[in-house]
Amino acid sequence: MLKVEDVHVYYGAIHALKGISLEVPQGQIVTLIGANGAGKTSTLNTICGLLKPKSGRVVFEGKDITGLATPEIVKMGLTQVPEGRRIFANMPVYENLELGAFLNKNKSEVAESMEHVYNRFPRLRERKNQLAGSLSGGEQQMLAMGRALMSKPRLLLLDEPSMGLSPILVKEIFSIIKELNEQGTTILLVEQNAKMALSIAHRGYVVETGRIVLAGDARELLESPEVKKAYLGG
Structure with a gap:
């Protein structure tokens, strides 16, 4: 590949x-x-x-x-999740995710991707209106990964x-990585x-x-x- x-x-x-x-x-x-x-x-x-x-x-x-x-x-x-997460701390979780799909102009596809990310990371759904900077380190890593998945990378x-x-x-992040690969x-x-x-x-x-x-x-x-x-x- x-x-x-x-x-x-x-x-x-x-x-x-x-x-x-x-x-x-x-x-x-x-x-x-x-x-x-x-x-x-x-x-x-x-x-x-x-x-x-x-x-x-x-x-x-x-x-x-x-x-x-x-x-x-x-x-x-092909999408990268950068070192240090690089999330937008002063924006809510859902807006960070939307930015991951900035190349996609089809709103229903973006909504579908968002739903897919929330199903994979339920904690992001719970905190979707929270400022990204207020998330824990693990949640920020999930957000960075979720944002990358919004572009449906292969x-x-x-x-x-x-x-x-x-x-x-x-352990949790690595089991998510393994799952993503299995899917x-x-x-x-x-x-x-x-x-x-x-x-x-x-x-x-x-x-x-x-x-x-x-x-x-x-x-x-x-x-x-x-x-x-x-x-x-x-």
């Missing part, structure tokens, strides 16, 4: 991504794990058009989308969904919680200083001595 081929990205003189290549097969959860600053977010931002690679290409469902504007990429069915990019959440909420959404997951990410993923990539250093079946990576030592505390 998605191929990233030998992508190089620079921030000024800094060579951030040094030939990243990865594949996301349709129907799978693929995870990128690695330390802070390894290049995980830069990879997602390049895929969804927020960063332009100096070389290499991004191919989504057989189409070269390298350098396309982000709204065009969203229209094609591929969802998730950037650090467990960041700052309590262990109980982390047909393909997922590329960037996550510092390597154990949780690999436990729900089909395939994993380990990123270090802008390069993929390990790749393979998620279960195998969970058992890999290098991964255990570097990311799983033993």
Whole structure:
């Protein structure tokens, strides 16, 4: 479904991504794990058009989308839930969700998407008129995911969904991610919680200083001595 081929990205003189290549097969959860600053977010931002690679290409469902504007990429069915949620704190929950469907001018379709999101996240329905900034961290993460789902993506990019959440909420968010995948959404997951990410993923990539250093079946990576030592505390 998605191929990233030998992508190089620079921030000024800094060579951030040094030939990243990865594949996301349709129907799978693929995870990128690695330390802070390894290049995980830069990879997602390049895929969804927020960063332009100096070389290499991004191919989504057989189409070269390298350098396309982000709204065009969203229209094609690829959406990102950014790190840090980036919700609109001074707007109510329902308006945050509406913004997720800003490209869709069909009101009944938007209403249908909204209903679908409320069914998936009942807490958002309960709080739909509440200001988004007054939600708990877990609810804000649900809102960020719900907003992304409003555009009915076929591929969802998730950037650090467990960041700052309590262990109980982390479990809840990960079970939602697994459910979304089981219902047909393909997922590329960037996550510092390597154990949780690999436990729900089909395939994993380990990123270090802008390069993929390990790749393979998620279960195998969970058992890999290098991964255990570097990311799983033993």
